[in-house]
Amino acid sequence: MDKRLVPNVSVDSVVFGFDSIHLNILLIGRSIVEDSVLYHDYKFPGDLIRKDEDLDASSERILKELTGLEKIYMKQLKAFGTLDRLVKRPRDMSWLISIDHPERRVITIPYYSLINLEKNAKNDLVLGENAKWVPVNEAKKLPLAFDHIEILDFALETLRNEMRTKPLAFELLPTKFSLSQLQKIYEVIFEMDLDKRNFRKKIANLSYIVPLNEKENDVSHRPAKLYMFSRDVYLRLKSQNFDFTI
Amino acid sequence: MDKRLVPNVSVDSVVFGFDSIHLNILLIGRSIVEDSVLYHDYKFPGDLIRKDEDLDASSERILKELTGLEKIYMKQLKAFGTLDRLVKRPRDMSWLISIDHPERRVITIPYYSLINLEKNAKNDLVLGENAKWVPVNEAKKLPLAFDHIEILDFALETLRNEMRTKPLAFELLPTKFSLSQLQKIYEVIFEMDLDKRNFRKKIANLSYIVPLNEKENDVSHRPAKLYMFSRDVYLRLKSQNFDFTI
DNA sequence: CCAAAAGTGTTAGGAGTACACCCATGA
DNA sequence: TCATGGGTGTACTCCTAACACTTTTGG
Numbered sequence: 212m213d214k215r216l217v218p219n220v221s222v223d224s225v226v227f228g229f230d231s232i233h234l235n236i237l238l239i240g241r242s243i244v245e246d247s248v249l250y251h252d253y254k255f256p257g258d259l260i261r262k263d264e265d266l267d268a269s270s271e272r273i274l275k276e277l278t279g280l281e282k283i284y285m286k287q288l289k290a291f292g293t294l295d296r297l298v299k300r301p302r303d304m305s306w307l308i309s310i311d312h313p314e315r316r317v318i319t320i321p322y323y324s325l326i327n328l329e330k331n332a333k334n335d336l337v338l339g340e341n342a343k344w345v346p347v348n349e350a351k352k353l354p355l356a357f358d359h360i361e362i363l364d365f366a367l368e369t370l371r372n373e374m375r376t377k378p379l380a381f382e383l384l385p386t387k388f389s390l391s392q393l394q395k396i397y398e399v400i401f402e403m404d405l406d407k408r409n410f411r412k413k414i415a416n417l418s419y420i421v422p423l424n425e426k427e428n429d430v431s432h433r434p435a436k437l438y439m440f441s442r443d444v445y446l447r448l449k450s451q452n453f454d455f456t457i
Numbered sequence: 458m459d460k461r462l463v464p465n466v467s468v469d470s471v472v473f474g475f476d477s478i479h480l481n482i483l484l485i486g487r488s489i490v491e492d493s494v495l496y497h498d499y500k501f502p503g504d505l506i507r508k509d510e511d512l513d514a515s516s517e518r519i520l521k522e523l524t525g526l527e528k529i530y531m532k533q534l535k536a537f538g539t540l541d542r543l544v545k546r547p548r549d550m551s552w553l554i555s556i557d558h559p560e561r562r563v564i565t566i567p568y569y570s571l572i573n574l575e576k577n578a579k580n581d582l583v584l585g586e587n588a589k590w591v592p593v594n595e596a597k598k599l600p601l602a603f604d605h606i607e608i609l610d611f612a613l614e615t616l617r618n619e620m621r622t623k624p625l626a627f628e629l630l631p632t633k634f635s636l637s638q639l640q641k642i643y644e645v646i647f648e649m650d651l652d653k654r655n656f657r658k659k660i661a662n663l664s665y666i667v668p669l670n671e672k673e674n675d676v677s678h679r680p681a682k683l684y685m686f687s688r689d690v691y692l693r694l695k696s697q698n699f700d701f702t703i
Numbered sequence: 704c705c706a707a708a709a710g711t712g713t714t715a716g717g718a719g720t721a722c723a724c725c726c727a728t729g730a
Numbered sequence: 731t732c733a734t735g736g737g738t739g740t741a742c743t744c745c746t747a748a749c750a751c752t753t754t755t756g757g
Contacts, residue, residue, distance in 0.1 A: 290512060294509065432754075434755065676728075
């Protein structure tokens with residue numbers, strides 16, 4: 212194995228992408244032969260970390276190698292390090308051997324990141340081999356390798372918690388967005404319907420969500436007014452001890 | 458070095474103890490010779506993990522070795538893994554060499570735990586060598602080794618976040634407590650004063666904080682009614698999708 | 704003119720906040 | 731009887747939640 216890698220620490224990447232309908236995650240298809248039978252399952256993008264890179268840099272490298280994306284929102288979840296996480300299933304064992312993995316024990320440190328998948332954004336993304344976008348609800352029903360279902364659940368819980376108090380929705384949207392798009396994100400992530408009038412009343416009180424003199428194009432209904440998120444205004448308010456909850 | 462240890466992954470333990478006045482943390486005093494000068498500083502209890510133990514088990518082992526305590530509330534924070542975290546200061550380098558540490562790079566995975574330090578509880582605790590309790594505000598002014606000040610800040614932020622939505626206050630209190638003790642915890646941790654009447658009104662609505670037919674003893678003022686936390690009732694409400702915020 | 708989503712106000716109930724005095728006990 | 735912390739109610743404001751119809755555009 213590559214001598215530049217730390218043999219027992221890896222980084223996995225839970226990439227959330229919102230396409231205006233679903234919250235998706237990026238999964239890598241995997242094929243393993245177990246007892247002469249071919250299995251297919253899925254895993255998160257990930258890799259052992261390099262001896263010469265920070266943890267955060269590992270996570271950025273993995274995402275860049277797979278999607279070409281840089282400078283996107285990214286946050287560490289926590290470490291997953293039970294003894295048996297790589298060897299609970301025979302197929303996971305087979306795979307470790309097949310890729311010449313030097314360690315039976317790897318502690319993984321997953322990160323989650325947020326990207327916008329709408330229209331142009333989606334087409335610009337060139338995905339690496341075997342990678343594909345899957346709506347979160349479907350992903351939960353797929354066979355996931357190792358403890359990746361636990362990682363997914365933890366990532367979702369963390370995302371929901373952080374969405375409550377941080378302006379993360381804007382990471383999942385294009386720069387200019389409509390209020391319906393914004394509302395849809397909260398509805399999808401919290402799996403609940405929101406009242407349009409109440410939602411807009413709340414947004415109207417948030418000075419950092421700024422209306423633009425611009426409307427949607429090419430929609431076959433009344434075009435929506437577009438808005439942007441002003442990080443400047445947000446940071447100024449936050450530093451004044453402003454208690455933010457969306 | 459001990460062959461049973463994983464050379465580049467450690468666990469640190471941020472132990473919060475509440476003594477009815479301050480929120481304290483447990484620190485280990487450390488002496489290092491640097492350029493023939495003797496330095497004193499402090500670090501969190503911690504150790505490299507063993508090859509044959511889960512991460513969570515490492516954290517439990519460290520706390521048990523130092524304090525004898527078991528089965529206390531404990532939660533992982535996240536991994537800290539910059540390249541230079543152990544070697545930024547000359548004194549930290551000297552120390553690594555002095556204890557015959559095999560790696561210049563160790564990723565640490567800190568946990569925080571919560572314990573009650575009042576009266577009897579405090580006396581029963583036998584601390585390991587060089588260990589002492591320090592109020593959090595003083596600890597921040599002490600020289601802390603490595604990146605332990607960052608870990609402390611992260612632990613405090615996490616504790617505050619979790620205190621908002623989880624029944625953690627009761628981990629810091631004796632089984633039977635008064636409402637003033639409970640209020641004091643929130644005041645200390647959030648560094649703000651709370652109104653006694655409003656606080657009690659809120660508590661009165663929480664069915665899982667149960668009044669007992671018992672009062673304080675040996676106090677030179679009107680004795681307070683004692684309460685307990687009913688985890689049963691709490692869990693039942695929570696499973697009914699009850700939205701908890703204290 | 705039809706389909707589709709955008710946009711808009713009012714009311715009632717509950718939660719949060721501000722605020723001051725009497726009570727029970729030990730010394 | 732004094733010192734100390736325990737214990738209690740009311741009024742105002744603000745936030746939340748429930749709820750239905752008109753408008754603008756493209757096809």
